[in-house]
Amino acid sequence: MYRTHTCGELRKENIGQKVTLCGWVQLKRDKGGMIWIDLRDRYGITQLAAESVNTSAEIVAKIDSVGREFVVQVSGEVIERYSKNDKIPTGDIEIKIEDLKILSESETPPFTIIDNTDGGDELRMKYRYLDIRRNPVKNALMLRHRMAQEIRKYLDAQDFVEVETPVLIKSTPEGARDFIVPSRMNPGEFYALPQSPQQFKQLLMVAGMDRYFQIVKCFRDEDLRADRQPEFTQIDCELSFVEQEDILNIFEGLTKYLFKTVKEVEIDYDFPRMPYVEAMEKYGNDKPDIRFGMTITDISENVKGKDFVVFDSAEYIGGICLPNGSEYTRKQIEELTEFVKIPQIGAKGLVYCKYNADGSFKSSVDKFYTEEDWKTIAAKMDAKAGDMILILAGEKERTLHGLSELRLRLGNELGLRPRDTFAPLWVVEFPLLEYDAESGRYHAKHHPFTSPFEEDVKLFETDPGKIRAKAYDLVINGVEIGGGSIRIFDKDLQALMFKNLGFTKEEAEAQFGFLMNAFKFGAPPHGGIAFGFDRLCSMFGGVDSIRDYIAFPKNNSGRDVMANSPSVISQAQLDELGIKLK
């Protein structure tokens, strides 16, 4: 061992001890005869000190030669610091340098290794091994480690078995977003990388494993939206002989356990549950942030038939009530109007009505509506004097989306979305099917093995879009943390499902063949859930981006800018794999 202690552990109690530390030079200060070095390792920072006159010339020369990020080994006595630093746990002591050895030199790093670095994103990614030396990234990875350990501890105690499923799996004709891997031993044939271990975890239930989990890499070869990664990590689980209620309870338990052990946040209430339809109507969103109110009210019937053609011609008119918004200036309202007009929202305009402190109303459409009209609307929306009502109109789905975006923006502006407040929520009763206008048929919203509510099965005949699925999402602070479903294990129901999804027997066989075969030999009732682990970590870390919670992430083009990957390969390699470039 090169050291007796780490740079994070020496305290007052160690004063007088001879110690040896190793680490990176964070900072060197030279003040007329006294030199201090801040020595850093994963565990902390310890101050080293040398007084030129009392230190050998050889050592002084060495100290002189070390620069930032040099790796050194230092021996000396732990002494009490003259001016203490109460910001770090080692702040009471310093090491009187008696010997110093340079283990490795360092070029000047391309950015400074401090919490608020001067390195831009691209530079940080290129030198990720330096970026990880910085506390924010290091702590993010440590948090991820802690969470992984606690997740396994909880699930292990609940009788879950960790099973590794294959990474080289079958490529399916419909696997358009699969990464594929040519097989050298089987020329012309390919493996795929799993988008999720879905079929394997269901097979494990057929295999009687009862409760399965895995913290597992999954892969998706698609254009990366902001903050998506081609490889990402899931906490993947499946259970037998359970109903939806059991799964929600167990994973609500996991979430509470993690908040408690990792964040020391106690959540002592049941997570609220909200049907999908309610989430859409009230929040315009299937992952509502319920840290704050300002929910949406459908005021279509209150505003139609008053000769305002914009509302009269709209499918839907909805509003949100901005607390204490009556004092908003024209400029502020204009900004909100510009916001709802951006292409991602696409509203034609924003109607407002100020409910003044004196009880009067002032709206942008006073021509069409009376005080009485507004009083009724204000009552319906639970608006109070001093508030402002904001209204969007148009096609229903799009308008709800717009109101949702407006609500979230105002929530941010008003400081109603604090990072250290956590509002978990189960969204339940998702629709089983989703109508796809392009293909003119229904698709499975989740996947084709998701079980419908028994009492809704009859709707296959009349109104498939209304069938509710035993599917659920865990949402925290408006972020989808994970989701899952109870699976169909009855083969007649499965056949009905495939029929309604427009699968021929052959297509179903090609895509789900080995799972369907397995179901012939006694499938237990089962269901599961998967959490996005990268996202869960960043949520716990209070950060929006998942990138710093991944040690070596890729950029938005799927590139590792550090290794410069992907890259070209040699003709010989292509030949051996039996493929060529087009």
Place this chain on the structure above:
Amino acid sequence: MYRTHTCGELRKENIGQKVTLCGWVQLKRDKGGMIWIDLRDRYGITQLAAESVNTSAEIVAKIDSVGREFVVQVSGEVIERYSKNDKIPTGDIEIKIEDLKILSESETPPFTIIDNTDGGDELRMKYRYLDIRRNPVKNALMLRHRMAQEIRKYLDAQDFVEVETPVLIKSTPEGARDFIVPSRMNPGEFYALPQSPQQFKQLLMVAGMDRYFQIVKCFRDEDLRADRQPEFTQIDCELSFVEQEDILNIFEGLTKYLFKTVKEVEIDYDFPRMPYVEAMEKYGNDKPDIRFGMTITDISENVKGKDFVVFDSAEYIGGICLPNGSEYTRKQIEELTEFVKIPQIGAKGLVYCKYNADGSFKSSVDKFYTEEDWKTIAAKMDAKAGDMILILAGEKERTLHGLSELRLRLGNELGLRPRDTFAPLWVVEFPLLEYDAESGRYHAKHHPFTSPFEEDVKLFETDPGKIRAKAYDLVINGVEIGGGSIRIFDKDLQALMFKNLGFTKEEAEAQFGFLMNAFKFGAPPHGGIAFGFDRLCSMFGGVDSIRDYIAFPKNNSGRDVMANSPSVISQAQLDELGIKLK
């Protein structure tokens, strides 16, 4: 929840309780009016009982209709069994069936779900989800789970941080055994799947993570020798500011901890350490099974110059002493002779000398050697009256290999290799370099970052093959469980190493560029180790094959016979990836 209890938990204390169980029908017995069902789940087997006369006709009809591997839900009272079964923990009780619901039917499984199944390997793999229902496979996966949890617990307590390294990494020109993955977003470019996270774990040390571990999938696209898998799992670790001694201690500690917690085997001694040279000389093998003796003795100088041309012309003559072997029959000796002549061993013949119980010697080469000669040899080999000396001669390396194989075979025959005895061993001081006759130059035996012994560095000039590396393997019962090395972190030594390996600067840059760049910014002294997790599990399970310790293994052609993968992909997919088949 479909059940109140599992099939493994009911005991005498539960008698009188109303319970509901779920599981698979293992067995049904019908004995004139009484019907018993063995109901199985992951946790055990519970007997169900129904007396026709006291059971409703509807339930009796249902019981009649269930067959093997049907999934049923049964409710009833826990009653005392008339004839107890002390082989299972639930053997004192049974459930008096009051209600039974068939959850899933099953076709007749292609093999019986019992410990000693009638299913052949291929069939078991095709229906792996049924195979896993069998105890041996289920228990293997449970053992693997337990080991994974305990490994993490130990390493976490030792300040190791679990960091996920990427699966989509850079393909290098020399990565001939890499699986490669075409990138849709970067046409003409490819990722590779990691053969190990070697470079990433070293980067994490440069990044200051201090102690890293991961239980991680690795990939190798090569012809599969028996019991190799294209994807396999490693316990991968790296540590900073440590010497070889520290790593051996920590991972000896891990191994002992696992033996104790998982196998209840206490190993209360330090693992012996054996230099590579000694392992080769004494065991003919760099992974000696030290559960038994019968070590090899070099008797070249004792047998040469006696006019026996076979020995006189041989580079090396070595022998092993077979205890109590003097009674071996001619037939037994002939079998051994045939054995050493198989192509994998390739000896020309086997010379033997019986050291008879009466003290006389009888050899197959009595023409050339006297009693006195044999007495000297016997003394050197520590042979006793009643033993037999077995001798091979020829090219040294090949002969040692032959003696090793002969020794292991005899060890098996004599029952000297019991599965429940564990003999761990560190093999140390591996050669740094290996001479490759074909290319006429030295290659790194481990990898080019492996550190040589300081005192051997001068041998680069004179005798590179003699340079010892700070590399080590953990061997248990003759099986290599893992290995690692202290890495070079000094750039001058690294340059010397590359030079001696015949790398140009450009080649080194192409293959190890981003790691070498990282080393410019302060690399700590570091080293690591990796254990083969599949192998470690099968060792703990007392089984030679790793296959049953992998949930969904591939066969020797890299095929998943269950999913029938790899498989062809569509032209559209190939087009989108910008590749075509040759």
